[in-house]
Amino acid sequence: MSRNILLHPTLPSSTQLVLRxxxxxxxxxxxxxxxxxxxxxxxxxxxxxxxxITASQRPPGPALSQSLASLISRSQSLACSYAxxxxxxxxxxxxxxxxxxSGPPGSFKETLALDYTRIFVEANEEVIFIDTQNMTSLxxxxxxxxNSSAAADYQDLVRYTHLHxxxxxxLFIHNLLSEIHAKTGLLVLNSISFPFxxxxxxxxxxxxxxxxKIHQVFLQASALNNLxxxxxxxxxxxxxxxxxxxxxxxxxxxxxMVPQLGSTYLPAGRSYRLAIVxxxxxxxxxKVH
Amino acid sequence: xxxxxxxxxxxxxxxxxSSLEKGGYKNxxxxxxxxxxxxxxxxxxxxxxxxxxxxxxxxxHAVPINKIKDLPMEGEEKFxxxxxxxxxxxxxxxxxxxxxxxxxxxxxxxxQLALQLSLFVQLPSRLGGVLGxxxxxxxxxxxQTTRMEQILNTHPLLSPPLCSFANIQHASVPTIDKLIFVxxxxxxxxxxxxxxxxxxxxxxxxxxxxxxxxxxTSKRTTxxxxxxxSRRLSEIGMLLHSLASKHQIAVLVLNEVSDTIDRDTAxxxxxxxxxxxxxRWFGRADSVLGEDRKEATLxxxxxxxxxxxxxxxxxxxRRYLEESEQSRKIQKSVSATSSNISAGxxxxxxxxxxxxxxxxxxxxxxxDYVVTAEGISVIPGSAVLLxxxxxxxxxxxxxxxxDSMSPHGDFTQMQKAQLAPLDIGHIMDSTAIDSRYSTPDNxxxxxxxxxxxxxNALPExxxxxxxxxxxxx
Numbered sequence: 001m002s003r004n005i006l007l008h009p010t011l012p013s014s015t016q017l018v019l020r021x022x023x024x025x026x027x028x029x030x031x032x033x034x035x036x037x038x039x040x041x042x043x044x045x046x047x048x049x050x051x052x053i054t055a056s057q058r059p060p061g062p063a064l065s066q067s068l069a070s071l072i073s074r075s076q077s078l079a080c081s082y083a084x085x086x087x088x089x090x091x092x093x094x095x096x097x098x099x100x101x102s103g104p105p106g107s108f109k110e111t112l113a114l115d116y117t118r119i120f121v122e123a124n125e126e127v128i129f130i131d132t133q134n135m136t137s138l139x140x141x142x143x144x145x146x147n148s149s150a151a152a153d154y155q156d157l158v159r160y161t162h163l164h165x166x167x168x169x170x171l172f173i174h175n176l177l178s179e180i181h182a183k184t185g186l187l188v189l190n191s192i193s194f195p196f197x198x199x200x201x202x203x204x205x206x207x208x209x210x211x212x213k214i215h216q217v218f219l220q221a222s223a224l225n226n227l228x229x230x231x232x233x234x235x236x237x238x239x240x241x242x243x244x245x246x247x248x249x250x251x252x253x254x255x256x257m258v259p260q261l262g263s264t265y266l267p268a269g270r271s272y273r274l275a276i277v278x279x280x281x282x283x284x285x286x287k288v289h
Numbered sequence: 290x291x292x293x294x295x296x297x298x299x300x301x302x303x304x305x306x307s308s309l310e311k312g313g314y315k316n317x318x319x320x321x322x323x324x325x326x327x328x329x330x331x332x333x334x335x336x337x338x339x340x341x342x343x344x345x346x347x348x349x350h351a352v353p354i355n356k357i358k359d360l361p362m363e364g365e366e367k368f369x370x371x372x373x374x375x376x377x378x379x380x381x382x383x384x385x386x387x388x389x390x391x392x393x394x395x396x397x398x399x400x401q402l403a404l405q406l407s408l409f410v411q412l413p414s415r416l417g418g419v420l421g422x423x424x425x426x427x428x429x430x431x432x433q434t435t436r437m438e439q440i441l442n443t444h445p446l447l448s449p450p451l452c453s454f455a456n457i458q459h460a461s462v463p464t465i466d467k468l469i470f471v472x473x474x475x476x477x478x479x480x481x482x483x484x485x486x487x488x489x490x491x492x493x494x495x496x497x498x499x500x501x502x503x504x505x506t507s508k509r510t511t512x513x514x515x516x517x518x519s520r521r522l523s524e525i526g527m528l529l530h531s532l533a534s535k536h537q538i539a540v541l542v543l544n545e546v547s548d549t550i551d552r553d554t555a556x557x558x559x560x561x562x563x564x565x566x567x568x569r570w571f572g573r574a575d576s577v578l579g580e581d582r583k584e585a586t587l588x589x590x591x592x593x594x595x596x597x598x599x600x601x602x603x604x605x606x607r608r609y610l611e612e613s614e615q616s617r618k619i620q621k622s623v624s625a626t627s628s629n630i631s632a633g634x635x636x637x638x639x640x641x642x643x644x645x646x647x648x649x650x651x652x653x654x655x656x657d658y659v660v661t662a663e664g665i666s667v668i669p670g671s672a673v674l675l676x677x678x679x680x681x682x683x684x685x686x687x688x689x690x691x692d693s694m695s696p697h698g699d700f701t702q703m704q705k706a707q708l709a710p711l712d713i714g715h716i717m718d719s720t721a722i723d724s725r726y727s728t729p730d731n732x733x734x735x736x737x738x739x740x741x742x743x744x745n746a747l748p749e750x751x752x753x754x755x756x757x758x759x760x761x762x
Contacts, residue, residue: 104562105571105592106647128354133530134387134596135649137364138357155358162534163352164527167290167318174321174347179354198527200520202322209324234593237564237712244558254557255564255712257589277562278570 078228080115089272095185096226098218098266100192102233102259103276109232110135112276113188114144116230121150121157125185129160130172132194135232166202169195170210173217180225187221192231193260211264219267233259293317293350300345308332309342317346363537364650368410368493369417370402371444374667375643375658379599380651382417383410385493385539387650388529388594392544392585393601397641398660399543400430402601403496404437405444405664406541410494411452421493422456424479426471428502432459444663456490465503465521472528480536494539495532500525501545501586504711519590519711526594544591546583549573564589564712574600574644576655576675585646588709598646607637640668644675 077092086092093099093116101109114136117127129141138160145154163169169192176187196207221227239246239253247253259273266273294316295301295309312332314320320328320343328343329336367382376382383389383406391399407425412418425432434454441447460475462468476495483489504518529540557563568584571592575581580602585592592598644655657671 104567105595110649134534137386138360138362139364156356158357159354160357160360161352161354164531165290167321170321171347174344175351197523200523206322237589257562257564257567275562
């Protein structure tokens with residue numbers, strides 16, 4: 001059985017990555033580590049580092065001890081209040097992943113983002129909440145926590161600001177990695193598409209470059225800091241021919257709606273795109289791609 | 290971002306500042322919107338140093354993101370519409386810090402409601418107001434001061450010392466450029482001067498009457514023109530949201546409707562979200578028969594900007610109001626306006642419908658109202674909740690066809706996809722068009738296009754797309 005950390009089945013992949021980056025290649029490297037030293041080095045809680053050491057010393061097997069369970073709980077999938085959304089995500093949203101929620105005006109994108117916010121706060125983790133088009137005010141957040149177990153704590157755990165323009169968004173992105181710390185579990189960008197409308201004349205090559213910068217920062221934050229990121233996005237119109245190629249009116253193309261920013265900013269392999277599609281006033285579908 | 294000049298940054302060396310200036314970068318936003326390689330190329334600074342400059346500049350001007358406990362509450366401030374049932378339908382009244390739209394046919398009551406709100410915002414909080422002032426921007430119409438005076442003198446909650454025209458500023462914004470100028474320069478200056486004057490009221494309501502008048506498009510329009518218009522509309526939306534959140538102002542925008550034309554559209558593949566399909570949920574109201582004959586103009590582009598859409602319809606219904614349904618005020622005005630009424634007689638009153646199509650602060654709901662001398666009055670007990678919490682299901686697996694579209698035969702006979710003009714200007718692939726920043730309000734005189742249009746006359750509601758729109762990625 002390999003002693004290589006990366007192949008260890010009981011350590012979650014995010015933990016493995018953190019250990020690798022800190023220079024721990026094999027389980028033997030861990031055998032001399034103390035929980036305190038490890039927790040300092042990796043910037044994690046003592047209980048978590050103790051769990052890592054226990055996990056590394058245990059022969060891999062199906063049964064999980066209690067100390068491991070606490071470590072696993074920090075890495076599990078997060079289930080929201082909407083069963084259909086959880087199903088669409090294959091059970092729940094995994095930590096350290098990115099979820100884009102798009103939909104037409106009136107779809108419950110913002111409500112869903114708030115639902116996840118509540119879940120993280122109830123797990124005693126910090127949330128950074130960015131509002132760009134006045135959809136989620138402090139009053140709305142207060143209402144969300146009205147009946148929650150964390151009604152007393154959310155004001156301390158949620159950090160909030162408005163930003164509206166593209167330069168403001170890029171400033172935030174450049175500073176994101178210095179804004180987050182071990183206790184930050186979730187970033188909500190509500191909506192991420194709006195700031196791109198403040199500079200509509202920007203060349204598409206520049207726009208793509210900015211989206212790539214966001215991609216890079218998101219990848220770092222999610223992979224190395226285990227940050228879960230949720231963005232909401234408005235939609236744009238796209239004309240498609242029957243074969244799916246971009247079309248125009250002459251070919252009788254149909255008009256469909258797609259998320260405004262495209263997929264450039266979403267790191268492959270750790271992102272989900274959820275589209276909320278109202279079918280009537282009260283029901284709808286979720287589509288994940 | 291307010292202008293942050295690079296020369297003011299303490300984290301940069303003098304040499305770096307002069308190189309950046311030579312490269313044409315004046316403000317921090319110039320740097321933030323460029324790529325590292327572009328900056329390196331134009332300033333001849335090594336790429337690694339450019340990255341360090343960027344990070345240092347960003348750290349120097351990092352915006353603190355405070356915990357909610359350290360922030361003043363926002364989003365709870367609201368003022369009454371003058372009608373308790375309407376307030377309740379809207380989630381307590383008109384909240385500040387948001388963008389509201391009132392859309393409907395002419396004579397449905399849009400301007401009435403806007404005038405009414407310009408008065409009610411002024412009331413003290415014990416009467417449901419926020420002791421604020423209003424700024425009323427008109428595009429093509431005049432400010433209806435006579436009607437406003439009538440409302441002021443008739444509505445029981447309003448009275449001259451509490452509300453006056455002195456607290457309503459008016460400006461005319463007949464062009465898009467003028468509106469953008471007012472929103473980006475004049476209003477911020479006005480607000481700042483107001484804040485420094487301790488005896489003046491805070492601005493709490495901005496009305497734009499009516500945004501659609503700025504965007505009337507004619508038959509012969511190029512895609513380039515529509516792209517330009519669409520971008521200006523997005524810019525206006527951004528300015529409105531900035532004003533709304535920075536100063537906690539309620540922004541109220543009036544919009545027009547056009548006739549709903551239901552055309553057969555191409556069948557969708559599973560997984561595709563049809564524009565036409567979706568537009569009926571956010572662009573129209575359908576709580577009563579006939580309400581969906583009209584739909585909001587300015588398309589998805591504008592709908593995306595809104596926090597609340599309120600749809601006013603005439604619907605042509607008339608009802609005899611029961612004694613119990615008439616509040617004192619409706620009785621008073623009905624008898625005041627009809628001359629031949631005897632004690633037991635009643636004329637049917639023209640009933641209008643108000644529907645909240647979507648909202649970030651209240652439920653999707655509808656109610657009936659009438660327009661009286663006092664303004665808009667909701668008929669008591671007529672409010673109907675149209676949906677509470679949405680019921681959601683997962684998408685059908687790929688391979689099955691989309692339910693609501695029936696297949697059609699020949700593609701060549703298909704009606705052209707019907708989009709709102711400004712959504713043509715915002716089509717995904719057309720972001721590849723780099724348009725000039727300022728465009729005159731008249732159509733650009735492109736000879737080639739004029740000749741083309743002359744050869745190919747279009748029916749009223751069909752727009753041709755420019756050739757060679759290629760996907761960049």
